[in-house]
Amino acid sequence: MxxxxxxxxxxxxxxxxxxxxxxxxxxxxxxxxxxxxxxxxxxxxxxxxxxxxxxxxxxxxxxxxxxxxxxxxxxxxxxxxxxxxxxxxxxxxxxxxxxxxxxxxxxxxxxxxxxxxxxxxxxxxxxxxxxTYAPAPASVPSEENVLVFGDLSIDTGGLEVTVSGRPVALTPTELKLLLEFAAHPGIVLERHTLLRNVWDYGWDGDSRVVDLCVQRLRGKLGRDRIETVRGFGYKLRR
The missing domain is CATH 3.40.50.2300 (Response regulator)
Structure with missing residues (x-):
């Protein structure tokens, strides 16, 4: 059979x-x-x-x-x-x-x-x-996957974020925005660059979505974590 x-x-x-x-x-x-x-x-x-x-x-x-x-x-x-x-x-x-x-x-x-x-x-x-950037189940992070900026730690493998050891819950958009900043620490990222890389917008995107998402990130990570560079954009403090 x-x-x-x-x-x-x-x-x-x-x-x-x-x-x-x-x-x-x-x-x-x-x-x-x-x-x-x-x-x-x-x-x-x-x-x-x-x-x-x-x-x-x-x-x-x-x-x-x-x-x-x-x-x-x-x-x-x-x-x-x-x-x-x-x-x-x-x-x-x-x-x-x-x-x-x-x-x-x-x-x-x-x-x-x-x-x-x-x-x-x-x-x-x-x-x-x-x-698809949603946090994965908790795993043991390897040193090469963890980015540290003061008391802010980003596990780019497990996609987990902590501040002073405390887990921080981020929406997929907030997480992708933070990863974009973390990939370019100390470098000013213009709003249109963030609109393209995070939101998939061209030049016609509304920069308010960037400003408000940065505002939400600051509320979760600390007000001084992401610096505004007037007339240009934002940068993650090293």
């Missing part, structure tokens, strides 16, 4: 939670993302989105800023209390306080509505690439 080799399991699709209160946009975004192979769950308000997030596991969240019940900024803050999952904000106002507030709340990136599907998918792919 011959035995057959079982077929390999099909890879699970990337799971996306889309929270958008506009019915037409919610349906159109969901259909478009499913055509690109994503598994999409939807919610029409912030509280429903929070409940879904708590009940299920997602690889990425897309949150509209203006939501009934609990707005996208408040939802992002609630998510960041327990999770480092990548968060993409959608705003109808690209130059207002919404963008800054969303990034300060812990979002990794944003898009402005109306947004073409290919642009949305490009930002999703960029976020998911950064998520």
């Amino acid at each position: 011959s035995s057959s080799t079982p077929a390999p399991a099909s890879p699970q699709p990337v799971r996306v939670l889309l929270v958008e209160d506009d019915d037409l946009m919610r349906r159109s975004f969901a259909v478009a993302l499913e055509r690109y192979g994503y598994g999409v769950e939807v919610a029409a308000d912030g509280l429903a989105g929070l409940e879904l997030f708590r009940d299920e596991t997602f690889d990425l969240l897309i949150l509209d800023v203006m939501l009934p019940g609990l707005d996208g900024i408040g939802l992002c803050r609630r998510v960041r209390e327990t999770s480092l999952v990548p968060v993409l904000m959608m705003s109808a106002r690209g130059d207002g306080l919404d963008v800054v507030a969303g990034l300060e709340a812990g979002a990794d990136d944003y898009v402005v509505k109306p947004v073409d599907t290919y642009v949305l998918v490009a930002r999703i792919r960029s976020l998911l690439r950064r998520a």
